[in-house]
Amino acid sequence: MTFKRIFKIIGRIATxxxxxxxxxxxxxxxxxHISVAKETSSSPxxxxxxxxxxxxxxxxxxxxxxxxxxxSNDIKYQNTTAKDTTARYIAFGWGDKGFYLNTPTWSQLKFxxxxxxxxxxxxxxxxxxxxxxxxxxxxxxxxxxxxxxxSRLVAFVRSSFKIDSSGQFINIKxxxxxxxxxxxxEAKGKYNLFYTCNTWANNALKSCGQKACxxxxxxxxxxxxxxxxx
Numbered sequence: 001m002t003f004k005r006i007f008k009i010i011g012r013i014a015t016x017x018x019x020x021x022x023x024x025x026x027x028x029x030x031x032x033h034i035s036v037a038k039e040t041s042s043s044p045x046x047x048x049x050x051x052x053x054x055x056x057x058x059x060x061x062x063x064x065x066x067x068x069x070x071x072s073n074d075i076k077y078q079n080t081t082a083k084d085t086t087a088r089y090i091a092f093g094w095g096d097k098g099f100y101l102n103t104p105t106w107s108q109l110k111f112x113x114x115x116x117x118x119x120x121x122x123x124x125x126x127x128x129x130x131x132x133x134x135x136x137x138x139x140x141x142x143x144x145x146x147x148x149x150x151s152r153l154v155a156f157v158r159s160s161f162k163i164d165s166s167g168q169f170i171n172i173k174x175x176x177x178x179x180x181x182x183x184x185x186e187a188k189g190k191y192n193l194f195y196t197c198n199t200w201a202n203n204a205l206k207s208c209g210q211k212a213c214x215x216x217x218x219x220x221x222x223x224x225x226x227x228x229x230x
Contacts, residue, residue: 032221039209043146058201059091082180087130094200096191129182149208156207162186
């Protein structure tokens with residue numbers, strides 16, 4: 001095989017890769033700007049929840065305790081460093097286990113971790129963080145949903161956890177915690193280019209009848225839908 005033919009093959013591969021990335025970003029932009037409308041409900045919307053982003057990743061934040069669920073029975077305070085039992089809210093984020101545990105900062109991202117995540121070659125985890133309070137702003141939106149909608153949301157979140165033989169969520173023992181009020185748990189599903197942490201959060205909103213994107217891999221899509229929810 002001549003060098004000319006080799007360079008031609010490399011050029012085609014590079015062109016195909018660029019075309020794929022461009023198409024992915026274009027469809028992500030278009031589909032994230034198409035809204036799934038909020039459902040109508042005759043029941044009082046009296047359960048507060050939040051969506052929270054760190055600029056890349058979206059968490060869904062729920063009350064620690066209400067009549068539909070007491071998350072402290074499943075997400076044990078003692079699994080956090082602080083073991084603080086006064087938290088009022090708990091944030092859930094689903095994502096690639098390698099990203100969560102092996103990438104403290106973006107500058108430390110390894111190609112192997114990114115490759116495995118992009119192509120569903122790794123397992124997933126849920127990051128659970130306790131909060132005493134949250135401050136509303138561009139990166140934190142407060143929503144009110146009905147008790148029935150909240151029950152659906154609880155079911156969606158619960159269904160994302162792996163459980164052990166006794167029906168308990170499986171805590172991941174690690175020193176990779178982000179702070180003193182968080183812990184990691186084994187999760188179902190595999191992260192990939194088309195089902196990311198933000199896709200999961202967007203589907204969580206869909207599960208309880210809230211405004212959402214048709215599809216999004218990025219947090220920007222979700223928060224675009226709530227840009228006027230100030």
